[in-house]
Amino acid sequence: MKKLIKKKPVKPQLLTPFVVPQKPKYTDEWVKAGLTVIENEFGIVFEKKIIYDLDHIHGDIKLSEVFDALALWNSFQGVHPISTEGQQVIFFDTETTGLKGTGTYIFLIGQLVWKKGHFEMTQHVLADPSNEAAFLYESNLWKPGHTVVTYNGKSFDWPQLQTRWILNREHLPRLADPVHIDLLHGSRRIWRNELDQFKLVQIEEEKLGFKRVGDIPGHLAPIIYLDAVKSGNPTTLLKVLKHNEWDILSLLTLYVHTTKLILQDQYNDSSVSSTNIGKWFSDLKDFDRGQVAFEEIISQYSKSEAAQAFYYLGFEYKRRKQMNFAYEAFEKSLTNLSDVWQIKTYEELAKIAEHVKKDFDAAIGHVELAVLLLHQTKNLKPLQKDRKKMEFNKRLQRIINKQTISRASADFDT
Numbered sequence: 279m280k281k282l283i284k285k286k287p288v289k290p291q292l293l294t295p296f297v298v299p300q301k302p303k304y305t306d307e308w309v310k311a312g313l314t315v316i317e318n319e320f321g322i323v324f325e326k327k328i329i330y331d332l333d334h335i336h337g338d339i340k341l342s343e344v345f346d347a348l349a350l351w352n353s354f355q356g357v358h359p360i361s362t363e364g365q366q367v368i369f370f371d372t373e374t375t376g377l378k379g380t381g382t383y384i385f386l387i388g389q390l391v392w393k394k395g396h397f398e399m400t401q402h403v404l405a406d407p408s409n410e411a412a413f414l415y416e417s418n419l420w421k422p423g424h425t426v427v428t429y430n431g432k433s434f435d436w437p438q439l440q441t442r443w444i445l446n447r448e449h450l451p452r453l454a455d456p457v458h459i460d461l462l463h464g465s466r467r468i469w470r471n472e473l474d475q476f477k478l479v480q481i482e483e484e485k486l487g488f489k490r491v492g493d494i495p496g497h498l499a500p501i502i503y504l505d506a507v508k509s510g511n512p513t514t515l516l517k518v519l520k521h522n523e524w525d526i527l528s529l530l531t532l533y534v535h536t537t538k539l540i541l542q543d544q545y546n547d548s549s550v551s552s553t554n555i556g557k558w559f560s561d562l563k564d565f566d567r568g569q570v571a572f573e574e575i576i577s578q579y580s581k582s583e584a585a586q587a588f589y590y591l592g593f594e595y596k597r598r599k600q601m602n603f604a605y606e607a608f609e610k611s612l613t614n615l616s617d618v619w620q621i622k623t624y625e626e627l628a629k630i631a632e633h634v635k636k637d638f639d640a641a642i643g644h645v646e647l648a649v650l651l652l653h654q655t656k657n658l659k660p661l662q663k664d665r666k667k668m669e670f671n672k673r674l675q676r677i678i679n680k681q682t683i684s685r686a687s688a689d690f691d692t
Contacts, residue, residue, distance in 0.1 A: 296320065296449050299408035304510030311512045313403065320449065321412035324403040326519060329396050337488030339531040341397050347537035354541060356564055366391065368456075369529040370426045372435045373522055375500040383407060384442055385503045387417050388522045390530060399526060401519055406507055411446045414439075420450065425457040427529055429478050432460040461532050467558050468536060472550040478528055485547070486531050494521045549575055549583040557590055569594040585614035589623060596626075601634045617655040621666070624648035628673060638681035645674045 299321045309315060313324040332342040348367070351358075369390040376382035385404040390397060404413045419439065428435050436458060443453040465476055473484065482488040494502065494517045506515040538545040540555055556571030572594065575587040588611035595604035608626050615623060624644045631641035649670050652663055 294448060296411070299406075302406050302409075302507075302510075304507075304512075305405070307510050308403075308512045311516060313512070316402075316416055318412050318415055320415055321409035322405050323409060323413045323416045324405055325416070326401045326403070328399040328401075328523065330399070331396055334397070336527040336531050337482065337486040339486065339534050341527075341530060343534045344392075344530055347534045350537055350541040356562070356567075358540070358562065366423060367425045367427060369526050369533070370428050370431065370435065371522055371525045371529065372438065373496075373499045373503070373518060374438055375503065377434075378438075382438065382441075383410065384413075384438055386499075386518065386522055387413075387419075387439075388519075388526050389417070390526045397530075399523060401522060403515075403519070404503075410442065411449055414443060414446055415450055419456075420453055422454045422456070424454065425459060427459045427461065427533055429465075429525070429529055429532070430460065430462045432458055432463075459533075461529065461536065464536050465532070468539060468547075468551050468554050470554060472548060478525060478532075481532065482524075482528050486528060486535060488524075488528060488531070490524055492517075493524065494518055496521065543574070546578070549579040549587070553584075553586045553590065556587065560590065560594070565594060565597060581610060582614035585611050586619070587611075589615065589619065592623075592626060596630075601630055605630045605635070616657065617651045618657045621648045621651050621655070624651070625670075628677075632673075632677050632680070636684075638677050638684065641677045642674065642681070645670050645677065649674075 296319075298319070301315075301322055305315060305322070308324055313326055316323050316325045330341055332340075334341045344367075371388050372384050373386035374382055374384050383404060386401060388399060388401045390399045392398075402413055402416055404410060426436070440453060443450060462476060465473075465481060469476070469481075469485070473480065479490065479493075482490070494514075499518045499521065502514045502518050506512050539547055539551060540558075546552055552571060552575050556568045556575065558568075559565075559571060560568035569591065572587040572591040576584045576591070579587075581588075588607045592604045592607035592611065595601070595607055605627065608623050608630075611623055612620055624647050628641045628644035628648070631637045631644060649667065652658070652666055652670070655663075658666070
């Protein structure tokens with residue numbers, strides 16, 4: 279039957295000829311405002327370059343400290359989500375005309391890189407939608423061999439870039455797939471239970487020593503750009519470029535700060551962040567580093583400040599079969615934990631008392647205290663409470679049965 283099928287030869291698809299768009303009428307006005315016109319085979323793009331020397335300070339951090347951070351990662355023996363893997367690092371941020379959808383354009387791409395002797399920030403501004411291919415091509419993000427550092431870039435900036443690239447794929451080279459470090463995820467791991475919000479502006483003020491003056495709120499950027507294209511006046515648009523510049527400089531300083539917190543032993547932020555970092559190492563199966571971090575917190579902070587570290591240290595001792603140390607660590611963690619964490623701790627104490635120490639009275643006491651806290655807490659949903667109550671009741675009944683058998687055995691022996 280296959281011989282009866284007539285196969286038509288596949289005709290090669292012809293690329294639509296690219297028509298270079300005309301320059302916008304406001305080109306000269308934008309040039310007078312300080313932007314440079316860059317022409318390529320797809321049209322024009324506006325560009326602004328800013329040079330920073332090694333001693334430039336943003337907030338509390340000197341830009342040159344990034345080399346110390348990179349050196350720390352180069353000497354690090356292990357795998358970690360914010361390692362640069364030795365590639366050229368680009369601190370990257372965008373501004374867009376909206377939040378999602380094919381009708382949303384990226385109108386500003388900012389990149390900060392190290393060049394010989396200085397840091398260089400390049401900001402490319404979309405001349406108008408007809409020049410989008412020129413704008414994307416000039417970003418050079420199609421070139422391989424980079425590590426891109428962003429803040430929420432994995433969820434927003436890079437997917438937006440991929441969408442715009444796909445819509446122009448007929449003419450552009452393929453977009454590169456760089457190593458991507460999203461500092462939002464690292465910041466959440468380091469400062470959870472300490473910061474209420476994780477907006478970059480808040481982290482700047484609370485952790486990086488930088489406070490913006492005269493900043494344009496990010497949500498106004500799309501309106502400002504569209505107005506600049508419509509009116510031809512770029513005055514307010516330049517403030518959006520300043521907003522983007524501050525975002526990117528803060529990316530570099532945040533990378534420096536978080537790297538030192540994670541890898542530099544004498545560089546501390548708080549007991550909460552240090553504990554979170556120790557837990558992060560444990561989650562990455564780097565148990566030795568995790569345990570060292572918890573033990574350092576316990577030695578440096580008060581018992582109440584180190585409560586969470588005692589809790590996690592209990593699991594490290596338990597993993598190493600050092601049950602007496604684990605039991606002691608869990609007991610000490612109770613001093614300043616919330617009720618939900620205390621419930622978890624009493625459960626761990628009950629396990630060790632039942633299975634290791636064979637101290638059934640102590641195990642029953644731990645279970646009863648956990649159940650009491652379950653009744654009192656307002657931090658668990660009803661279904662969560664019911665499930666935990668069933669688990670504790672089952673555990674309690676098993677312990678009582680063991681206790682009865684143990685006592686009967688003791689009476690028989692006598």
